[in-house]
Amino acid sequence: MKAILFLVLLLGLCACERAMQNMYDQPKYKTMGKSELFADGASARTPPAGSVPQSTGAFAGTSSGRLGEENLRREAEAADAQAIPYPVTQQLLARGRERYGIYCMPCHSPVGDGDGWITRRGFPHPPSYHIDRLRQAPDRHLFDVITNGYGIMYPYADRVDPSDRWAIVAYIRTLQLSQNAVVSTLPADMQSQLAARRGGQR
Numbered sequence: 554m555k556a557i558l559f560l561v562l563l564l565g566l567c568a569c570e571r572a573m574q575n576m577y578d579q580p581k582y583k584t585m586g587k588s589e590l591f592a593d594g595a596s597a598r599t600p601p602a603g604s605v606p607q608s609t610g611a612f613a614g615t616s617s618g619r620l621g622e623e624n625l626r627r628e629a630e631a632a633d634a635q636a637i638p639y640p641v642t643q644q645l646l647a648r649g650r651e652r653y654g655i656y657c658m659p660c661h662s663p664v665g666d667g668d669g670w671i672t673r674r675g676f677p678h679p680p681s682y683h684i685d686r687l688r689q690a691p692d693r694h695l696f697d698v699i700t701n702g703y704g705i706m707y708p709y710a711d712r713v714d715p716s717d718r719w720a721i722v723a724y725i726r727t728l729q730l731s732q733n734a735v736v737s738t739l740p741a742d743m744q745s746q747l748a749a750r751r752g753g754q755r
């Protein structure tokens with residue numbers, strides 16, 4: 554009796570499998586396959602002019618595979634760090650400068666003195682990054698301001714990944730140094746250039 558029941562069940566399952574075959578063999582285009590639907594006979598369509606690819610940037614690989622997990626782990630670590638968690642390289646600064654230009658410069662200005670274009674249209678002036686309080690503020694404060702906003706400044710957490718926030722923080726530190734550099738710490742050739750320029754102005 555048990556054996557018969559088992560057979561019936563097995564047959565039932567096989568029927569199931571056959572019905573599911575429809576899902577395996579769906580009518581769909583294989584990559585670069587032909588299509589009757591479009592005049593040029595190709596199923597792959599050319600993106601409209603001006604399209605921007607979405608599969609770039611820090612989260613490009615997150616939908617599958619190891620790269621995605623690694624990215625998520627890296628971003629979680631960046632979100633926890635108390636100070637810039639990477640070596641400050643030319644590459645990090647270039648990334649920070651680019652992101653700063655997109656997200657911060659309109660209000661904070663190219664040198665970070667708070668005199669951005671938006672303020673000339675009536676938006677309140679942000680403070681200059683070159684005041685003592687912000688020069689002495691810990692890296693994490695700058696990171697938190699980007700994440701959570703500050704006063705009337707909007708939060709940027711949904712637009713700037715944690716790793717990019719640190720790149721921006723590194724770039725703000727560079728801006729701060731650029732406005733408060735001690736001349737004797739500059740390379741000799743720059744010191745003489747500066748002296749020559751000062752001489753010329755007199």
Ligand code: HEC
Pocket residue numbers: 653656657658659660661671676677678679680687695698699703704705706707709713721
């Ligand atoms: C739309 C204009 C605007 C943009 C864009 C903007 N900010 Fe601000 N930011 C402000 C204003 C205004 C304040 C002053 C807010 C207040 O005190 O109420 C401010 C304050 C700050 C402060 C000072 C916080 C403190 O302790 O006083 C920092 C640091 C800062 N912004 C960093 C950034 C960074 C980094 C970005 C880019 C990711 C950015 N801001 C984008 C307007 C802006």
